Amino acid sequence: xxxxxxxxxxxxxxxxxxxxxxxxxxxxxxxxxxxxxxxxxxxxxxxxxxxxxxxxxxxxxxxxxxxxxxxxxxxxxxxxxxxxxxxxxxxxxxxxxxxxxxxxxxxxxxxxxxxxxxxxxxxxxxxxxxxxxxxxxxxxxxxxxxxxxxxxxxxxxxxxxxxxxxxxxxxxxxxxxxxxxxxxxxxxxxxxxxxxxxxxxxxxxxxxxxxxxxxxxxxxxxxxxxxxxxxxxxxxxxxxxxxxxxxxx
Numbered sequence: 001x002x003x004x005x006x007x008x009x010x011x012x013x014x015x016x017x018x019x020x021x022x023x024x025x026x027x028x029x030x031x032x033x034x035x036x037x038x039x040x041x042x043x044x045x046x047x048x049x050x051x052x053x054x055x056x057x058x059x060x061x062x063x064x065x066x067x068x069x070x071x072x073x074x075x076x077x078x079x080x081x082x083x084x085x086x087x088x089x090x091x092x093x094x095x096x097x098x099x100x101x102x103x104x105x106x107x108x109x110x111x112x113x114x115x116x117x118x119x120x121x122x123x124x125x126x127x128x129x130x131x132x133x134x135x136x137x138x139x140x141x142x143x144x145x146x147x148x149x150x151x152x153x154x155x156x157x158x159x160x161x162x163x164x165x166x167x168x169x170x171x172x173x174x175x176x177x178x179x180x181x182x183x184x185x186x187x188x189x190x191x192x193x194x195x196x197x198x199x200x201x202x203x204x205x206x207x208x209x210x211x212x213x214x215x216x217x218x219x220x221x222x223x224x225x226x227x228x229x230x231x232x233x234x235x236x237x238x239x240x241x242x243x244x245x246x247x248x249x
C-alpha cells in the first residue's frame with residue numbers, strides 16, 4: 001500500500017465552482033434515475049443508487065432534486081438510457097475514457113467522435129485503452145480533517161488499498177467491490193462525510209503532456225464535458241503545476 005504516492009489528473013470535471021450547477025445536477029439526476037430504475041428506489045437496498053445520491057449530496061444537490069430524480073424512475077414516462085463507454089486518444093497520445101448515459105446512441109456517438117476529431121484526438125474501439133486503467137473506488141476527504149499519517153492508518157484499517165495526500169485533500173482508493181464498506185468505515189473513523197465517493201477509472205501509469213498538448217487536451221475535454229450525453233471523463237495524462245500556471249495566465 002503506497003501511502004504517499006502522488007496521483008493527479010485521473011478525472012477531469014470542472015466542478016460546481018466553474019461549471020453551471022444546472023448542468024452538473026442534470027448529470028447527477030440522470031445517474032440517480034437510471035440507478036433507481038435498475039435497482040429500485042430504496043436507497044438502503046440499492047448500492048448504485050446509494051452511491052449516486054451520496055455523490056450528488058457532496059456537490060450540494062438539493063434534496064428535492066434528488067427525490068424528484070428517484071420518483072421519475074418509477075413513472076411510466078421515464079426515459080430509457082443506455083450506458084456506453086467510449087475509448088480513444090487525445091493530444092499527446094494520452095488515453096481517454098468517456099462514460100455516457102444516453103437516450104440516443106447515434107447522437108452520442110456522433111457528438112463524442114466529433115469532439116475527439118476536431119480537437120486533435122481520435123476515437124478508438126472498445127477496449128483500445130481501458131486495459132491501461134483499473135476500475136476502483138475513490139474517496140476524497142479534506143486534508144484539514146486528519147494528518148497524512150493519521151489518514152493513512154485510518155484508510156488501512158478501513159480496507160483501502162492506496163492513499164495519496166497533499167495540502168488540500170486525502171485521496172483514498174479501494175477495490176470497487178469494497179467502496180461502500182470502506183466509505184462507511186471512513187465516515188465512522190473520521191467523523192465527517194467525504195467530499196466525494198465514487199467508482200473511477202484509475203490509470204496504471206500517467207503521461208506528462210507539454211504546454212501545447214495540454215492546451216488542446218483540456219479544450220477537447222471541455223467540449224466533451226459540455227455534452228449532455230457525457231457523464232464522466234478519465235485520462236492518463238498529467239499536467240505539471242508550471243504548465244497549469246501558464247494555461248491560467
